[in-house]
Amino acid sequence: MKYILILAFSFLFSFQLSAQNKTEKKPKLVVGIVVDQMRYDYLTRFWERYGDDGFKRLIKNGYNFKNHHFNYVPTYTGPGHASVWTGTSPMNHGIIGNSWFNKFEDRFVYCAGDESVKSVGTSDDAGKMSPHRMKTTSVADQNRLFTQMKGKTIGVALKDRGSILPAGHTANAAYWFHGRNEGKWITSSFYMEELPQWVKEFNASDKAESYFKTWNTLYDIETYVESGDDINDFEGGFKGKSTASFPYDLDKLKKENGNYEIIKISPFGSDLTTDFAKAAIEGEELGQDEYTDFLTLSYSSTDYLGHNFGVNSKEVQDAYLRLDHNIADILEYLDEKVGQGNYTIFLTADHGAVDVPAYLQSVKIPGGYFNDVDFTEKLQDFVAEEFDEEGLIMNVSNGQVFFNYQILEEAGIEAENLEKTIAAYILKQEQMDKVITRSQLTSGSYTTGIRSLLQNGFNQRRSGDVIFVLNPATITYSRTGSTHGSGLTYDTHAPLIFYGAGVKQGSTTQRSEIPDIAPTVSALLGIAFPNGATGKPLFMMLDE
Known part of the structure; x- marks a missing residue:
């Protein structure tokens, strides 16, 4: 009997120790993905068209927060990215818009603009950027502090603000895409004086130029029944093309549409972002030691496309079907380079978007222009x-x-x-x-x-x-394309999916809010919350 009891206690102790070790095992890499202008219903509306290895893999094997919202106005890109990563709202982190009027200087200021730094990787002023206007720390900052600066942080996005604000004040680097006539990934002297060799090699390759090609639908356009007609009165389109309809010859259209800028306004911008993110994981050796690293990854093309074509367009649907492939590509790459069970991902958005008010009016739903x-x-x-x-x-x-x-x-x-x-x-x-x-x-x-x-x-x-x-669905914008900024659900309801190390499988319709993301990541890592955090850890995913 005594022997049996000893065995029982031994087994129980081993089980508890194993559970404790499992709980305390930290991911080697945290990848935070923000999809610019992604409404929650893009997950459900296009669900049947997604493959098994992208969004569906995240949801089926991760934790899906179905009732996730922004808890502030205005819902713009700068405030969105800052709020996701700082765990608080503009009230505290201070990023109250993409740009805002500075009453003390009697001028407009840009959320990431910084005249005190120099461009790196270009002679253009596009690199004069830093996070100095963000008043609080990000969760990536807290990880850097916790690891005595041994855990790396790398920010990647086509948009400067989508890279800089999430990466925080202590990032090793933040990179963004400078289009126009250059087509290069750049940074600022806030981070470094010279681009690392791997970035130089990426810029010297033909990756960006390779996307000057024809954009047609990924699948037969007749099967895109989840979106509106290809030719309608509610889309912007490109200069040099009489209709906003497939196909789009980007090589032919580039001259009249900002050269490399046109890549941003196509799904190929997401492809290019994925290419560079993979190069960053390789070049910076992210997730390769005992200290947790961060990759802050923002997909910006989805926002450019929404503004141009509107949320009900076939162009937006195609962009998300292709983004599904990008997510699958990132997951496969992480499996190979970091290893399954060694990384944690969260995916969310910086805001949603309104249906084109002119379209809403056409179907007798209130909407308008101010x-x-x-x-x-x-x-x-x-x-x-x-x-x-x-x-x-x-x-x-x-x-x-x-x-x-x-x-x-x-x-x-x-x-x-x-x-x-x-x-x-x-x-x-x-109005x-x-x-x-x-x-x-x-x-x-x-x-x-x-x-x-x-x-x-x-x-x-x-x-x-x-x-x-x-009034609802009343915007200050052109009569074509969608925009955002309000406190209504079309702008506030965003996806939030956690996947990977430390994340159990499940879903909830309990309300969660954007400032809850950073404290949840902090709790998962066992590090301090960002210093201005007002959100709460999402216990339903973390607690046993």
Whole structure:
């Protein structure tokens, strides 16, 4: 009996130790994939057309958060990437737009722009970029700190902001694609003074140029029944081609469409990004030692395509069917180079997109277009007449009104009085849904609804004084193509899939939010949360 008990305790101890070791085993590489402008329903709408080795592999063997949302406004690329990786919203990380009006300098600033650094890999100013405007750390930063800078971080995206902001302040490198007449992957002196040899070799190859070819549908276009007609009135297209319809001869069209820039506005931009990401894994030897590395990978072409052709286009459908192949390619490469069970992936988006309002109108769904130039002129005239003072409004942009506080003070006008007057005027305008003021956002606390989203996107120092919200599916944009930025579900509902080491299989319809991603990765790695994190670890995936 005593012998049996000893065996039982021995077995139990071994089982617990094995479980503990399994839990504590960290991935050698974390790959965070952000698909620019990916709505959640692209997973479900095109599901039957996807292969088994891309999105389906992630979902069937990973954990799928089906009710995942952005918890702030505005839903743009810069704030999206920053929020995914910092675990907080613009309220704290400070990236309130792709660009925004800096009231202290009386000029617009770009979220990743930095005149204090130099371009590396090009003589163009396209490399004058850094994450210096992002006020908090990313989870990749925290991993660098935790490993005493031994774990690497490499950022890759066609867009500079899609590479720089996720990689954080301590990244070994962030690379982005400079198109135009060069077609090169570049970086900035924030990271290094010279491109590494593997990047030089990639740029010297014909990879980018090889994508100057004809873009036709991956499968028979007649089978693309999940999207609208190929020829319609709701798409932009390319200069030099009379219709926005397949096929597209990119080599023939490149001269009138920015040369290498045209690759970005095609699925071949995702192919090129995948090529470079694989080269980065090889060249930087990611996932090859005991310290966890990070690859922050953003697919930007899907956003360019959505803006050009719209979310219901055959072009967007084809882009996602091809992206499915890119995901499968990355997974196969990671299996080979890092090994199954040695890496963890998450895949999400930086925002969604609205159906083209002109299309919605054609099927009797409310939608419209807002002329911000006319609105600004009328607002300026109203305020000048109402207060008998010129220049009280410094700027109107990104759905925000900025006051000139110096003129307010000189004229003896109370800011709160101006807020209320402007808010009342704006709310009377056609196409306006809601208006909220700085005083309301700084003195109250909102936990639900659009006001909560506005508050989470409001940075006290950088944001404006009155914020207005347009009616649903009402945008400031051309009548062709889709855009984004609102707090409505077409912009906030994004995919989130975790896969690989430390991730159990399953799914949930419980609500999760974008700031939850970084704390979840931190919990999985056992490292500190990003220093401004407000999200929570997604326990349903992590807890046994």
